Amino acid sequence: MKLLQRLFYKKRKFYGDDFDWENYTDDSYHRRITSDIESKYSAIVDQGQLHFDPVTGTVQSHGDDIHPNHLLILEIIGQLQLKSVHEVGCGGGDHVANAVTLYPETKVTGGDRGATQLDLALQRHPELKGKIGLQDITMPFSHQWPNPELVYTQAVIMHIHTAVSHLVALSNLIRMAQNHVLLMENIQCHNFVSDIKSLHEGGHLEWKTLNIYQVTGSTGANAILLSNQELDYPVLLSDSEIRSGAKPSSRRLKRANEDSARGIFGFDQY
Numbered sequence: 155m156k157l158l159q160r161l162f163y164k165k166r167k168f169y170g171d172d173f174d175w176e177n178y179t180d181d182s183y184h185r186r187i188t189s190d191i192e193s194k195y196s197a198i199v200d201q202g203q204l205h206f207d208p209v210t211g212t213v214q215s216h217g218d219d220i221h222p223n224h225l226l227i228l229e230i231i232g233q234l235q236l237k238s239v240h241e242v243g244c245g246g247g248d249h250v251a252n253a254v255t256l257y258p259e260t261k262v263t264g265g266d267r268g269a270t271q272l273d274l275a276l277q278r279h280p281e282l283k284g285k286i287g288l289q290d291i292t293m294p295f296s297h298q299w300p301n302p303e304l305v306y307t308q309a310v311i312m313h314i315h316t317a318v319s320h321l322v323a324l325s326n327l328i329r330m331a332q333n334h335v336l337l338m339e340n341i342q343c344h345n346f347v348s349d350i351k352s353l354h355e356g357g358h359l360e361w362k363t364l365n366i367y368q369v370t371g372s373t374g375a376n377a378i379l380l381s382n383q384e385l386d387y388p389v390l391l392s393d394s395e396i397r398s399g400a401k402p403s404s405r406r407l408k409r410a411n412e413d414s415a416r417g418i419f420g421f422d423q424y
């Protein structure tokens with residue numbers, strides 16, 4: 155490696171992740187919220203704008219549309235009638251705030267490894283004071299982390315590629331959650347299904363029973379739902395199943411395979 159490249163490489167704090175999370179807000183996140191989300195959708199919903207219909211299990215907006223991915227998260231919270239929910243990697247806090255608005259009876263919290271993200275979240279949603287906290291999901295498990303019924307992530311694990319951190323994160327998400335984990339992630343960035351199965355078979359997961367489902371929102375978004383309960387959703391058997399229909403990105407799939415290959419699961423006796 156050339157000297158300049160080596161210097162640049164060493165200056166990077168996270169060698170494999172897609173972003174340096176300390177600089178992420180200034181870098182691109184704020185821009186993404188305003189250009190990708192707020193230009194087309196309601197990022198922050200008003201009181202009374204959303205309604206969950208328990209008969210159809212859907213969330214309807216009486217104002218601007220909600221991004222399909224965000225809508226699915228809210229629909230799952232309603233369908234499972236959850237009393238407590240936590241978002242890991244909550245960034246600017248919009249999903250936490252919207253869940254609080256739609257489900258005032260549900261205890262909703264959020265964690266993020268970036269103090270700048272949490273500052274942005276409080277700027278956008280001062281009412282989240284006391285509901286959000288600093289948390290790195292790739293750290294060894296902490297008993298101080300919330301222990302809700304469902305933990306969810308959106309666009310978090312897909313960006314983690316440092317060593318085996320994404321596997322640590324997946325096992326931590328499951329240990330944090332009493333019953334369910336919802337992964338709203340780009341399903342080409344990791345082999346989520348096979349990685350989770352390997353973690354389970356290798357004895358890395360807190361739950362004895364693991365069911366893997368594919369959930370689909372009323373406006374077409376897909377996500378992976380893990381549960382220690384039997385639920386009435388389509389069972390998801392493989393990564394290729396959830397990837398079917400998506401235009402393959404050979405770069406992402408190659409990196410996903412490299413990430414999986416770094417895992418040493420269980421204890422193979424010699």
Ligand SMILES: C[S@@+](CC[C@H](N)C(=O)[O-])C[C@H]1O[C@@H](n2cnc3c(N)ncnc32)[C@H](O)[C@@H]1O
Nearest residue numbers: 243244245266267268271290291292308309310
């Ligand atoms: C692409 S943003 C998504 C933010 C939010 N979930 C959303 O959909 O708008 C990724 C977020 O994950 C956070 N993050 C990255 N690695 C993390 C980790 N190890 N533990 C907790 N949060 C993390 C980042 O700081 C950032 O706020």
